[in-house]
Amino acid sequence: MIRVILPPHLRTLAKVDSEVKLQVEGQATQRSVLDALEAHYPMLRGTIRDHVTLQRRPFLRFFACEEDLTHEPPDAPLPEAVASGKEPFVVLGAIAGG
């Protein structure tokens, strides 16, 4: 299972209290994890990636294993610790507060 930590506003929108656990088919990548996330929580479609282009929204970033994965290719494999569920994949607002 892949673990995903969402920013508070998206947890509210998805009606989840803590981190999300997802079954991801095939290799764990940003794309496959976000595809699975949006399939299970359709209200999140358009909130992390643009509806049409599937580009990351500009004020969001991706982290895992204390690494900034924001600018990694969407089909690059995520770290093994994320794929195994040991570490979470973190979606984070780029600016706090505001």
Add this chain to the structure above:
Amino acid sequence: MSKVRVLVGTRKGAFILTSDGRREKWDVNGPLFAGWELYHLKGSPLDPNRLYASQTSGWFGQVIQRSDDGGKTWHQPGTPPGEPTTGPDGTPKGESNKFVYDTSAETGKPLTTHQWYDGTQHPWQFKRVWHLEPSLTDPDTVYAGVEDAALFRSTDGGKNWHELPGLRGHGTGPKWQPGAGGMCLHTIILDPQDPGRIYIAISAAGAFRTDDGGKTWKPINRGLRSQYIPDPNAEIGHCVHHVAMHKSRPGVLFMQKHWDVMRSDNAGDSWQEVSGNLPTDFGFVIDVHAHEPQTIYVVPIKSDGEHYVHGGKLRVFRSRTGGNEWEALTKGLPQKDCYVNVLRDAMAVDSLDKCGIYFGTTGGQVYVSPDAGDSWAPIVRDLPAVLSVEVQTLP
């Protein structure tokens, strides 16, 4: 006794304020959608329990919310959580947050660029929904005015949205440009006597009208004069802030432009200035008394460089003559050290016998006047900055 329900959108959530017909004691419910910007909430005139809300965020984009029980519970129209996003035949289910500009040749080859701040051309990019206008004839039909400016419509209760591309496609799009708040379509007025007629307004392009249900549009800006654009009398480019109409006289329109309060007696074909004796004619809101179609309200703001009320005094101005002759309404409103703004969608009127007037401020106050403006009282004082105010009169 009748009741009123006030729908307030703020920078950090929505609030629902309810009272009986006396409008003295209020229940405050909220914040709903805490932390999100709620640009607008509005109820269906046919089914007052059907509410639509525009929930938006610079981080997370656009969300459409709907309530079918008067705001007690809300949901995103379309796919419930946990269900497949496609039907058995592979067809995508409703995507209520998806606003995609029409680019098909079949629907008029809409333009894909507009004027940017520096005069260059810039592609249309969807940012948010500013205004939701439920249909007068069908609770499942609702219009959305969006930034970058375009008009969308849903006919299935908000599940799916489609652009009315004739507006962007009619030829003047490359001259439209963003105002300070962005290039937003903020006003949608449905003619209660002519189902084919819709008025819209855009900052900064101007006002437009369709007479065929949205297929074709014409600019209706003759008589507007704006010193801040190269040709002050241009057909396109005026920063219209808001337009209001009384349902008994749909051909009479009142406009608060960036500067100038304007009036049209021919459905926008021409306008004349009615600023009269206002202390300043810059402002955002304008509205019409529910029972007196000649009685209108504005809140003058000092200037476009100083977005707060004039002289530190929060004053609503009322004209009982459809403009030109204005009186200051001050009873119950702060008359010193007040420096708030009242944004374009933040005034509304109820339809009780003694018409109630409501407005919200960027300082987080929502005021009510239960006597058509003669006296005012705060319903709440300390909300986040108010973006919009609508009111429903309930049996």
